[in-house]
Amino acid sequence: MQPLEAGEPLSIGAYRLLGRLGAGGMGRVYLGRSAGGRTVAVKVVHPHFALDEQFRARFRREVEAARRIGAQWTAPVLDADPDAPVPWIATGYVAGPPLSAAVTEHGPLPEHAVRVLGAGLGEALAAVHERGLIHRDVKPSNVLLALDGPRLIDFGIARAIDATASLTSTGVSVGSPGYMAPEQIRGTDISGAVDIFSLGAVLAYAATGSAPFLGDSSAVLLYKVVHEEPELGELEGGLREIIAACLAKDPERRPSPDELARRLLPGGAAAAVAAGWLPGPLVREVSR
Incomplete structure (x- = not known):
């Protein structure tokens, strides 16, 4: 602060x-x-x-x-x-750092923490979508890591700006270039599936320490999201498959928030959080 x-x-x-x-x-x-x-x-x-x-x-x-x-x-x-x-x-107020700061300072999260993170945020998005809302700006800086679980933040302002600003007219885009879904970038009709794409990119970042789409300009990033496959580094096994499904170019092929949460953590996020979900260095930081 x-x-x-x-x-x-x-x-x-x-x-x-x-x-x-x-x-x-x-x-x-x-x-x-x-x-x-x-x-x-x-x-x-x-x-x-x-x-x-x-x-x-x-x-x-x-x-x-x-x-x-x-x-x-x-x-x-x-x-x-x-x-x-x-x-x-x-x-x-949520007492915990943004995911972006946590990964920058401490490196990627262990797989269990990534699964808890994704399950919690999947459950959050399920509630959001059930009310007919779309977040539109799921990204590492809008995810907070607290001892009592992850939090998705920044509702209200992002969606309001979406109605009054565009990348071409004002230089303000709702969504961050490396985390926006292809259909969001194209400006076509969107659904809650854009949040799942963004969450997949967030989980890739959390697990590898690197965004799945990298470039030296917004234009390059936007092109890669639309036309190229994500870079998932050394991710393997079931976690890689789940994240890759979230990052499908076709929104119809992405899992629903509930399905994503179940695939990541069949027992739900709450029980895993109660048992302790953050790695030691983050626990010490948040507890200070």
């Missing part, structure tokens, strides 16, 4: 800000605390989105939908204000 800088808000809504957790193309994330002592993550969109009434309307709808998800492996939406001068959303 970084200290607040001059010009940054000291509070948002009912939450006193304690520091900045991160920033990206869509906005900034702050650690906040309510008057009752609850710790939350507050995401504030970039001001230029606030000027777009279409964005605000979409954001309002998506936040209300996200409130209803309530899946075990997601960070719950607690509060939001789409009508604020700069719209924001508050979710439960």
Whole structure:
């Protein structure tokens, strides 16, 4: 967490800000605390989105939908204000690093942890899709690793921006080039299968330490996702087969979220998490 800088808000809504957790193309994330002592993550969109009434309307709808998800492996939406001068959303704070940071610092996860990760996120996506939602931006930085299980984050803002921005018109794309599904890149009709493709890429990254599609520019990455097979390194056996199925170019060939979770961990994620799922170095980091 970084200290607040001059010009940054000291509070948002009912939450006193304690520091900045991160920033990206869509906005900034702050650690906040309510008057009752609850710790939350507050995401504030970039001001230029606030000027777009279409964005605000979409954001309002998506936040209300996200409130209803309530899946075990997601960070719950607690509060939001789409009508604020700069719209924001508050979710439960998850004490754990993003997958991206964990792999960068500690290397790939062991197979058991990858299976628990995939099963938990598969169960989360099943709940999301059952409510007619699509996440659209499943990537390592949107997956948090906590002692009590993985969490999929960043609902609401990504889907709202999807209605008001495109890669060609504004330089903002919903989805990250190396993790977007082929049909997402082509701009054709999409379904929840795009999230499964992205999750497959996330699991490949978690298991090997490298994304399955690499390139020195967004254009190269997008081309490879659409036209080339993924690079899965030394992955082998059942885990390789499952991840490869998620990364099928044809969305009809990808497993459903429930099927993916069962194939990865037939007994479900909860029991495996309760028995301890993170490797020692990550346990020590999260426990500090």
